[in-house]
Each structure stands twice: as C-alpha cells, then as structure tokens.
Amino acid sequence: DAKTTQPPSMDCAEGRAANLPCNHSTISGNEYVYWYRQIHSQGPQYIIHGLKNNETNEMASLIITEDRKSSTLILPHATLRDTAVYYCIVPSENQGGKLIFGQGTELSVKP
Amino acid sequence: GAVVSQHPSRVICKSGTSVKIECRSLDFQATTMFWYRQFPKQSLMLMATSNEGSKATYEQGVEKDKFLINHASLTLSTLTVTSAHPEDSSFYICSARVPSGVGNEQFFGPGTRLTVL
Numbered sequence: 001d002a003k004t005t006q007p008p009s010m011d012c013a014e015g016r017a018a019n020l021p022c023n024h025s026t027i028s029g030n031e032y033v034y035w036y037r038q039i040h041s042q043g044p045q046y047i048i049h050g051l052k053n054n055e056t057n058e059m060a061s062l063i064i065t066e067d068r069k070s071s072t073l074i075l076p077h078a079t080l081r082d083t084a085v086y087y088c089i090v091p092s093e094n095q096g097g098k099l100i101f102g103q104g105t106e107l108s109v110k111p
Numbered sequence: 112g113a114v115v116s117q118h119p120s121r122v123i124c125k126s127g128t129s130v131k132i133e134c135r136s137l138d139f140q141a142t143t144m145f146w147y148r149q150f151p152k153q154s155l156m157l158m159a160t161s162n163e164g165s166k167a168t169y170e171q172g173v174e175k176d177k178f179l180i181n182h183a184s185l186t187l188s189t190l191t192v193t194s195a196h197p198e199d200s201s202f203y204i205c206s207a208r209v210p211s212g213v214g215n216e217q218f219f220g221p222g223t224r225l226t227v228l
Contacts, residue, residue, distance in 0.1 A: 034216070043115075043204050043219035044155065087154075096168075097143060097208050099217060101155040 004088045009106045012082075018075040020105050022088030025069040030093055033064060035073045037084040038104075044087065047073065078109045113139045115207050117220035124195055125228055131191045132223045134205030140185035141207035145217065146178075149202040161188040195227040 005023040012018040024033060035047040048055055048062045050071070055062045061074040075082055087104040091097065114137040124130050134144055142163045147155040159180050160168040167180035177199075179191040188207075192199055202224050206217040 036219075038155075041202070041222070041224075043117075043206070043222045046216055046218060049216065085154075096160060097217075098145065098157060098160060099206075100157060101147075103154050 006105045012078045018078040020073040023070045024090045034089045037086045039084040083109045113218040115220040121224045123226045129193045134188045136186045136207045143208040144188040145206045147204045
C-alpha cells in the first residue's frame with residue numbers, strides 16, 4: 001500500500017467540524033484513498049473513498065489535493081458518537097483488494 | 112450499507128482447544144472475505160484473504176495450520192483457531208468485499224473477542 005501518515009490524535013468540540021488530515025505522497029495515478037473508522041471494540045466502518053475529485057456523502061466529505069499527495073476527511077458537525085480511530089488507507093492496485101491499516105488518528109469529540 | 116455478522120461475539124476457551132468463528136455476509140454475496148486480528152491498543156493486522164471455493168491466502172508470519180480458513184459458500188467464511196493458547200487471545204474481525212463496489216470497499220463484522228485461559 002502507498003504509505004499514509006496521519007496525526008496520532010486530535011480533539012474536536014462537539015458541533016464543530018472535525019478535519020482529519022492524511023499524507024499519501026507516494027500515491028500512484030489509479031490508487032484510491034479510503035477512509036474507515038473504528039469505534040472502540042467494534043469492527044471498522046467504511047466512511048468514504050475518492051480518486052481525484054472531492055467527494056461527499058451522508059457521513060463526511062473528502063477533500064483531495066490537486067497533486068493527490070494528501071487528503072482531508074471532514075466531519076461537518078462532529079458529535080460525541082464520532083469519537084473513534086480514523087484510518088486513511090491507500091490500497092495498492094495489485095494487492096487484490098487488501099486493506100492494510102496503519103495507526104490512524106484517534107479523534108476525541110468533547111462536549 | 113451491506114451487513115456482515117460474526118458469531119460468536121465473545122468466546123472463552125481453555126488452552127489447547129479449538130475455536131471456530133463464523134463470518135457471514137447477510138444481504139450480499141462475497142467471493143472475497145478477509146480476516147484480521149487486533150491486540151489491545153493496536154491497529155488491525157490482516158491475517159488472510161479468504162476466497163470462495165479456493166484456498167485462503169495468508170499474510171507473512173501467519174501460520175496457516177493454526178488458523179484454518181474455510182470459505183465454503185458465497186456468504187460464509189470460517190476461521191478456526193486450532194490448539195489455542197493464551198497468546199492467541201485477541202479481537203478477531205472479518206470483512207467482506209462488496210462485489211458491486213469500487214475495488215476496496217469492504218464491510219466489517221462486529222468482531223469476536225477470544226480469550227484463551
């Protein structure tokens with residue numbers, strides 16, 4: 001997988017936007033950026049993915065820089081239930097769909 | 112989204128016994144499922160890729176004879192931890208690749224917490 005770098009932890013006030021950065025400077029042209037999150041003691045949850053264009057769904061927005069070397073996951077109005085570890089993953093094209101999880105960012109949403 | 116279930120959610124066993132964990136895709140067919148292991152305060156570690164109708168592919172360092180994987184149908188994969196020991200105690204999580212999704216969209220089960228006494 002293309003190596004990704006994320007800050008180990010972040011805090012966010014409830015109701016505010018949470019912006020989680022991810023660096024993936026070695027990403028190649030056809031590799032997607034995926035975001036998952038894991039709430040404590042649960043299985044990971046798919047959030048969003050993108051290739052070049054910014055993407056938005058009911059959970060979050062994904063902003064990918066023009067050079068594709070970094071991206072930001074945005075939770076527009078964070079709630080306490082968004083407290084989780086967020087993983088940015090760039091699977092290699094020849095890896096048969098495998099997801100290799102790094103350490104992620106532990107987001108704490110505080111009242 | 113697609114639903115993946117795991118059974119059991121929690122199991123406690125004695126050292127030396129074998130434990131089987133089931134992973135099911137409830138509302139879609141999954142030709143490919145994945146098994147992960149997670150130790151406390153650590154990230155998920157991919158153990159193996161389970162392909163329906165063929166042998167599983169194990170990641171480097173994972174003992175295939177200890178962690179037996181069977182993907183006998185398009186909705187069921189099983190992981191059997193053979194001769195379990197305390198060091199096998201962990202959180203085991205499966206995922207299933209969405210066939211209609213783009214490449215690597217996967218849905219995860221809720222996990223199985225294994226404690227070996």
